[in-house]
Structures are given as structure tokens and as C-alpha cells.
Amino acid sequence: MLRVTVVGAAGYIGGELLRLLLGHPEVEVVGAVSSRFPGKRIDGVHPNLRSVTDLAFCSAEETPKSDAVFLALPHRVAMTQIEQWRSRAGVVLDLTGDFRLDDTEVFRRYYGEEHLAPQLLGDFVPGLPELYRERLRTADLISVPGCMATAAVLALHPLVTHDLIDLERGAQVDARTGSSGSGATAGPANLHAERSGAMRVFAPTRHRHEAEIARHLGLPTAMTATGVEAVRGAQTLCHATLRPGADAKAVRRAFRECYAAEPFVRVVAHQRGIYRYPDPKILLGSNFCDVGFALDEDTGRLSAIGALDNLVKGGAGNAVQCLNVRMGLPETLGLTFPGLHPL
Structure with missing residues (x-):
């Protein structure tokens, strides 16, 4: 059994990690670190875990050494x-934005401050198996991308790898996300009275995920981000221009070839129906990312769509x-929940 620790276990991401890891057949959770709730039962903060575990939150000092540690800080x-944490675990998986970029100047531009561990930026392998699987097999430092970045990268990746879009024009990414993306300690903007019914553009320019998309795809990217009334879910609408000679058949072939063997990326290419384009509503609780596209062949204007929880x-x-x-475990282990419908 792998011994794992979750740091920042009282947050929304921390709670999801606990939910998944407690049900994982090859994992034992040996530490759930919270600076706010040490000694308090986990199910007091995450009520969905009632009867699943009797564990309590602990302080960082109380955690034993583990095979892997997840940083949900x-x-x-x-x-x-x-x-x-490097000294306390063999593998560190960071879910924050701190090590998602490999350039200190780009980090400063998007996060507004100097990086405090610049010597490690190049050591973290991006936690996106669809692009970096072979490197992840031996990685001891892993940085999981942001949610909207993941959806956009997976939506655009086939188009870039098959050289189907005009790289000089780049991509415009219009992203939408639910309130849980702001975290469990979000401020006044996330009060129900302020969030309910709102479609709030909170990042009209230079969202930090913009830099991640550009890094992983080598594609000039401009991104806007809007908060919508949903609690969970992220959807990205990625606009690009097809190269001359490319058509819908080539785009569809690129998506199917890229993701034919991927366990958690589904190509949605239906001609009709309520869910003919990727929609996060039917993905809630699942590890799937649905991708698809719409094309105006007269103008070459392409919209690639990605959706996920x-x-x-x-x-x-x-x-x-x-x-x-x-x-070296089966990649789908502990992750096969398909999502709910209707919801």
C-alpha cells in the first residue's frame, strides 16, 4: 500500500483528494494536514465522507513520512x-500554481511577485498525462495544471500536433468556471447574494492559466475568465483559425487519433442532441475531460471546446x-466514476 499525505486537506481540492484517495485500493491516507482544524474529524469539514473515515486532521509536524504528498495549499x-515536504515524501504532487511555469519572468508577470524557489522550476514535470506520460513515470516532483488550462490544452492539443491551425494568430480562450474554483476560503465576491445569478468577468486579460496554455502548446494565447452560477465545472471555448486546406474531416481525425487510447478524454462529435458539445454538467464528480469542436468552413473559424469538473x-x-x-499502477485505478445525469 502507498502511504500518502494531503496538505491543505480542509479545502475543496483537499476534500476531493481525500474522497478519491480513501477509496483507492492501493492507497493508505496517513496524514490530512490542516492548519485551521488540527484535531478535528475530517467528516466535520467534509460531511460527504461520513462513515468513510474516522481520521482527524493533523498538523504538519504530526505527519509521518509517506510515499507521496499532495500539496493543496x-x-x-x-x-x-x-x-x-520534499524531505518527508518520495514524490511531491503540487496542485497550486507555484510550479506550473518554468520561467521566473513569466511567473513574475502573471503572479505579481518573485518566485521563492526558482531553482526548482525546471525540475517539476507537468501533471498532464495526455502530454507528459513518459516523463511522469519517473518524476518525483509533479505540478498539476490549473483546471481551465487543462480543459483548453486538451481541446487545442490535437489541432497543434496535427498542424491544423494558424500558429501565428494563436488562440483566444473564453473560459467559464463555477464558484468552487475560488476555494473554500473565498472572500465577499463568492457570497451567495453576490454570486447567485451572476456571470462575472473576473479576468478579462492575463489570467494565470493563459501562460500555462502557451507553455504546453507553444501557442500564443489570450484568455478571458468568467465566473458563472454553477458550483462545479469548467468549460473553455477556444477560438482559432484553420490553415488553408484543412477541413472538418481533418479536425475530427486529429481528435480521434490523439485521444483514441486516452482513458479520460472523450471526443464529443455528435450532430444533434442536448449534449452535442462538451458540457461540464454531466462530468461532475468524474475524471473525464470531454472535448469537441465547431467549424465555420466558409471562414475557417474553429471553436474547440473542453469541459471538465x-x-x-x-x-x-x-x-x-x-x-x-x-x-506503475493502472492509470484508471480509483477514478472510474462516470459522473451523474440528471443533476
Whole structure:
């Protein structure tokens, strides 16, 4: 059994990690670290875990050494604690934004401060199995991408790898996300009275996931992000221009070839129906990312669409998938829940 620790276990991502890891047949959770609730039962904060576990939150000092540690901390905190956790676990999986970029200047531009552990930026392997599976097999430092970045990268990846879009024009990503993306300690903007019924553009320019998309695809990217009334879910609508000669058949072939063997990416290419385009509503609780596209062949304007649960494939589930890859376990182990419908 793999012994694992979750740091930041009282948050939404931490709760999802616990939900998945407690049900994982090859994992034992030996530590659930919370600076806010040490000594309090886990199911007091995560009531969905009632009768699943009798564990209590603990302090960082109380945690034993483990095979892997998941860092579900606030952004800018993981880089201040990374050496502490590297010494306590064989593999570190970071779910914050601290090690998602490999350039200190780009980090400063998007996060507004200097990186405190720049010497480690190049050592983290991106936690996106669909692009980095072979590197993940031997990685001891793994950085899980942001939820909207994951959805956009998986939607655009086939088009870039098959050279179907105009790379010079780049892509415009319009992203939408539910309130859980702001975390369990979000401020006044996430009060029900303020969030209910709102479609709030919170990042009209330079969202930090923009830099991640550009890094993974080598594609100039501009991104906007809007908060919608949903609690869970992220959807990205990625606009690009097809190269001359490319058509819908080539696009469809690229998607199917890229993802034919991927266990958690589904190509949605239906001509009709309520869910003929990727929609996060039917993905909630699952580790799937649905991708699809719409094309205006007269103009060459292409819209690639990605959808996922921001807390699962956009966070905790993707991290567990990376753990499976790294430890040589079946990649789908503990992650086969298909999502709910209707909801």
C-alpha cells in the first residue's frame, strides 16, 4: 500500500483528494494536514465522507513520512514549504500554481511577485498525462495544471500536433468556471447574494492559466475568465483559425487519433442532441475531460471546446491519475466514476 499525505486537506481540492484517495485500493491516507482544524474529524469539514473515515486532521509536524504528498495549499504557499515536504515524501504532487511555469519572468508577470524557489522550476514535470506520460513515470516532483488550462490544452492539443491551425494568430480562450474554483476560503465576491445569478468577468486579460496554455502548446494565447452560477465545472471555448486546406474531416481525425487510447478524454462529435458539445454538467464528480469542436468552413473559424469538473480532472483526479502513472499502477485505478445525469 502507498502511504500518502494531503496538505491543505480542509479545502475543496483537499476534500476531493481525500474522497478519491480513501477509496483507492492501493492507497493508505496517513496524514490530512490542516492548519485551521488540527484535531478535528475530517467528516466535520467534509460531511460527504461520513462513515468513510474516522481520521482527524493533523498538523504538519504530526505527519509521518509517506510515499507521496499532495500539496493543496493556497497559491504562493507551496514554494515556501516545498523543501519541508520534499524531505518527508518520495514524490511531491503540487496542485497550486507555484510550479506550473518554468520561467521566473513569466511567473513574475502573471503572479505579481518573485518566485521563492526558482531553482526548482525546471525540475517539476507537468501533471498532464495526455502530454507528459513518459516523463511522469519517473518524476518525483509533479505540478498539476490549473483546471481551465487543462480543459483548453486538451481541446487545442490535437489541432497543434496535427498542424491544423494558424500558429501565428494563436488562440483566444473564453473560459467559464463555477464558484468552487475560488476555494473554500473565498472572500465577499463568492457570497451567495453576490454570486447567485451572476456571470462575472473576473479576468478579462492575463489570467494565470493563459501562460500555462502557451507553455504546453507553444501557442500564443489570450484568455478571458468568467465566473458563472454553477458550483462545479469548467468549460473553455477556444477560438482559432484553420490553415488553408484543412477541413472538418481533418479536425475530427486529429481528435480521434490523439485521444483514441486516452482513458479520460472523450471526443464529443455528435450532430444533434442536448449534449452535442462538451458540457461540464454531466462530468461532475468524474475524471473525464470531454472535448469537441465547431467549424465555420466558409471562414475557417474553429471553436474547440473542453469541459471538465474543475475539482477532479481539473485538480484532484488529475493528481491521482499522475500518482497512478508514477507508481506503475493502472492509470484508471480509483477514478472510474462516470459522473451523474440528471443533476
